[in-house]
Amino acid sequence: MSLLKINPKLQALGLLLIAMISLQSSGSLAKVLFEQFPIITVSALRLTFSAVILAIIFQVWKIQFKQIKWKAIVSYGVALAGMNMLFYLAIDRLPLGLAVSFEFIGPLSVALYYARQKFDFIWVGLAIIGLILLFPFDQAKQPLDLLGVFLALAAGACWALYIIAGQRPSGVSGNHTVCLGMFVGSIILMPIALSIGLPASVFEINHLMLFITLAILASALPFTLEMIALRNLTALSFGTLMSIEPAVAALSGFVFLGEQLLWNQWLALLTIICASIGCTYTTQHAKQK
Template sequence: MSRPNSSSILLPIGVLIVAMASIQGGAALAKSLFPLVGAEGTTALRLSLAAIILTVIMRPWRAHLTASSCRSLLAYGVSLGGMNLLFYMSLQTVPLGIAVALEFTGPLTLALLSSRRWLDLLWIGIAAFGIWLLLPITQTQTPIDPLGMAYALGAGLCWALYIIFGQKAGAEHGGQTVALGTIVAAAVVFPIGLVHTGDALFSWSLLPIALGVAVLSSALPYSLEMVALTRLPARTFSTLMSIEPAIAALSGLLFLHEQLSPEQWLAIAAIIIASTGAAATVQAKVKVPRDI
């Protein structure tokens, strides 16, 4: 009797790990576009192609929109666009694993704010210790760019806002929310990418890589995570997601040859411990959906 149960748990866990690896592989691939169109252009291409893919799949024109429901939808889309843009901006100067770890402080803080237990102070302290290790004031072998850190933390703030507004928009628009929000995000970010990049944004030579980024970072992991979500408890799902900074660091090492110092690995480990501990022990009132 235990074998079927083990298989039923191992399958969604494996699917979730593949989804996280896909997202970080997509982020590593996105960095190859930075020399050509910058972080702004890369974000514009990813969101625009993701919006097209999701529009075809989810047919969001069937959603019933009202003036009141559009407010939460617009806030959701703007926070989604800001989250993606700021994260890619951080990747220009910050290693992938560190950027993801810093971004995780957004949903971590939001989850901890939903609880009032003393144990949560421990997770806050561990996360703060991890961030302190990354500050330029510490004597690390390779200091982290302060502006890049600020971009990553800003992406985390947008992720927290994305969760708040996404829950409200999701209650109003159901399955159409992701597609509608992505359309709004693309509409916000595309002009920024166009101003920064110009006509190069429309180069056909960029399409294969940009499409690969959109699929690896959006369509494929989103589908896989939906499979995992339907088969795993929410707390287990959130706890497993906490290892994503480590997957990002390994992806940066394998695909981008980003070498981290021992202090930086310790910082990532501290943030992972804080995120895992919070997800496993906090009486969370906030779900942590995936940025697409």
Template sequence: MSHARWARALPFLAVLGSVTALGLGTSLAKQHLFPQVGALGTTALRVGFSALLVVLMWRPWRRALRPGDGWAVLRYGVALGFMNLLFYQALQTIPFGIAVAIEFSGPLAVAMAGSRRAVDLLWLALAITGLALLLPLTQGVDVATLDPVGVAYALAAAACWGSYIVFGKRLSHLHAGHSVSLGLSVAALSVMPFGVAHAGASLLSPQVLMWGLVVAAISSAIPITLEMVALKRLPPSAFGIMISMEPAVAALLGMLILHEQLDARQWLAIGSIMAAAAGSSLTVRPAPTDADASQVVT
């Protein structure tokens, strides 16, 4: 492959690698950690080890914060921590790909909140259609209906993802590695007490610790690195279009690793939400292309 072709392909490969690594790490967590320490214990391990790895990678103590940044980091980190905790709670009872699709409603809502253009009504309609196809809103439903509690957790995770983006924008003057490492540290402090209270000494099992470290590396350290490679070479709109493939990748990994089978209606719902995310990214107003905390999915 020529240098020019490689340069064009690298951002796409980086985003594909990022969403695949994130999905693989989450699938391994559900397969190997959920049975031993539950969703809360898994969250504590994943976020705790992720914070440790990213702090060692970026060494945030080398950079100073401005006055007021501490409060912004606190809100950003708490939103990040509970986004992970609530998402893992959702995974206990609903399929991986569907949980990701529902969670995407958070950033979609943020993207559309300030819009006044007619084209955005199309993306909003697609997102609402996808959610309507997924949510258990009818009576007398069959066994394929999603668990309402799991759906509620996924919607709460979506709200946290939206908050994470809003709070992350207020840290956009910081280097992405600096803000993410500080945010993950706060996230770990926010969710680890829940995991310790739920799983206790089981978290210290060598096998559990090993899987926790593996999941953290695959789910956080690798995706963050790859996304920052992509963000340096892509405008935010193009990055948003590419990252919208995440629900489909999650659904495929859930099918291959977790044996979670989706029906045609659920695949159609995932496709509608992906189209809404891609379309919203395509038509968004131009923005600076520097990576900031709100653009790094952890």
């Protein structure tokens, strides 16, 4: 009986791990597409195809559109568009693991802002130490692109706004909020992509399949798996597991792109992950009290 009780949680953990691997692997695929297409084109098409796929999965046509609070949806979509475009601009200049680490400061800052525990200063200190360690000590071996750092931090700021906007009542379910937000994001980015010129090669079958694969890996698959996993995971478990994303991103960059990090940058990833796990634990513990 005890095994039967454990199995759903183990399955949820497995699904969440697959979701993280899928999401971070999509970053590696995006970097490959950057070699053939403008970054804004990749970003716009990813959101567009993701919105269409999620619309089908979550049956967007069943929404009661009169109940939608468009102000919340639009702010959510703007944050989503900014997060997506700025992150892609960042990973064009930084290794995937470093970009995710800098970006992760956004949601970590939101969590720390709302946390009021006596151990909070420890997590703030760890996050600051992690940021310092991310900069390579030996610039001659692996210089750090400061514009890339700024773009990753800006993407993190959009991620923070994305979290705040996502908590506002939108009049529809969370699934439909994400779907509609992606449509808003694609409406924002697509005109920019068209203005700089959409390459005709985008519409070739092999390239379309790559963009659809990117949309599935980056949004449709991880989001769907996360929704299933959340049924059998506590908020603490979910937040703690999501904290290892920078490490998953670094491994993805190493495996698929051959990206190397210095020892201090691996230590920085571990420090930021510890800060995020600690912050998640103390925040959820306070909520339970």
